[in-house]
Amino acid sequence: MTTLSTGSVRTPIPVNTVDRVAFRDMCKAFAEKEIGTRWKEADAEKRFPRAFYVAAASAGLIGITASEDIGGAGLGSYEEAIAMEEMSRVNPNLAVSVLVQNVAGSILHEHGNAEHREIARRNIAGDCLVAITITEPEAGNDIQNVRTRATRDGDEWVLDGMKSFITLGGDADVLVTLAQTDPAQGRNGMRFFAVDRRSPGIEVSQIDTYVNRPAPTFRVTFNQVRVPESRRLDAGFAAIMAGFNRERIMVAARWLGHMQTALEWARDYAGTRRQFGRPIGANQSIAFSLAQCHVDVEAARQLTYHAAARWDSGVPLRDVILDVSAAKLHSTQAVVRVTQAALHVGGGWGLTTELPVMRWALDALVAPVTVGSVEIQLRAIAREMGLPVE
Structure with missing residues (x-):
């Protein structure tokens, strides 16, 4: 498997190289087992559990797009997005540690010498955490x-x-x-x-x-x-821009997973929480709010996986910027709307630690400012539309 370059010509990823249904099921099972048992303690202690990184490496989730000769899976950004989405459904913060490994690791194995590739190999094997x-x-x-x-x-x-x-x-x-x-x-x-x-x-x-x-x-x-x-790597500004755009797909997938969890919880809670003799979901104000959240989630899904598929197709980087920026912009804004709606559904109890929704809402606040702010994405989209924005 050849790796993607940062130039105007990029190598496409072979289509259907993996059973994506089975891959998603594997990622879901991994997340439930390895993240579900760790994230609350790690959140309380504000400490990264290195055992999680080792587990992710053992599961083959580090170096998803790296070549097989250094231990990678040789897959594409589409599979990387699947992994990020499923992990983020459980917790987006341990999931981001995998994102960091894959972005930093790709710089090492795509642009480095034998020494850098050895670091990447150790990273993929779970022996060398990178930032x-x-x-x-x-x-x-x-x-x-x-x-x-x-x-x-x-x-x-x-x-x-x-x-x-x-x-x-x-x-x-x-x-x-x-x-x-x-x-x-x-x-x-x-x-x-x-x-x-x-x-x-x-x-x-x-x-x-x-x-x-x-x-x-x-x-x-x-x-x-x-x-x-x-x-020293033979990588500079062009590698940064390519890396940022690929990372933005993963960021979109990260917040897609997070908002799905918040919406599913809010839907179930609205169906069982009763006020004035009926479920609160019977009120149009609640029902319509969650209906809008459903649209936000599904739009994020389509934009994210469209961008991932375009990236894997090997089109020149300049031709995928619009898709990537649109996915990143929508997903990072939508997750704030969805988690705030879920917090509203929780009412007073949503502000307590007895319900999980306040933690979700807080985590979502970082989304719009990471890997290029809202304004950066809007500028990129406007320029790709042909508008003379400065």
Whole structure:
């Protein structure tokens, strides 16, 4: 199986390489067993359970799109989306840890040398947790403004700078880190480095958040961190853009799974919770709200899997941006609407820990701002429509 490139010509994924019904059933069973038993404790402790990563690797869910010669499944983004959806139906935060592995790992095995591919192989085998280290305090959506510097010193590079909002940044063994190697070249002067997280000069501190608590978020500071030249990847801005677009499909699938769970719970609760002598679902205000949620969920499903199929078809990256941005935009906005509707159905009890819906609503709030804000997606869609937006 050849891997996808970041250029104008991309290699298509063979169609029907796996029984997708059986694959979905496997992912569902895995999620119920491995996430259902862990996420509440991990959420309360704000700590990532490494045993979950090992279990995901054993199940073949790490490196889904990686080539078989390094232990990957050699499948496509469509199967990756199925896995993300089913895991997120149980908990979107442990699911995102798998997303991070697959995005960071793909940079290593698609753009790296033999040393990077060995890291990817170990990652797929469950022996090397990785994190992708791009976002900075002044460079969130503005990736071209990355300030972390990598300065050449003989056979080594010296990294200085700070990264923020790094999922698993304090848990990972290797940080796939973006730095400026030639500031005069602007976005063309960026490269990734595979940095050992325990290298001298690296400091990590956890950011206390209301969301993503089973997969914690960190600040990562690089202070004169020395990295061998062999750990520099031949990947820069083009790889970032390709990675972001593929990741947005996974993000759409993540929140598709989450909103499905919230809607199913709200539907069942509205059918059994009685007020004034009848189920609250008999009231048009509740019933119509949940009917609209159903439309949101099904639209997210169609947009997400259409984008995944287009990605796997091998069309040039520029020709799939509209599909990817539409899926990401709708799913990340819809999950907020659906979880808020479910919270409303829960009434006063929805604000307590006796019902799960407040946790779902809180988790959904991060959706619109990850991997490109709402405004970034709207701009991409408008430009693909031919509008002269700046």
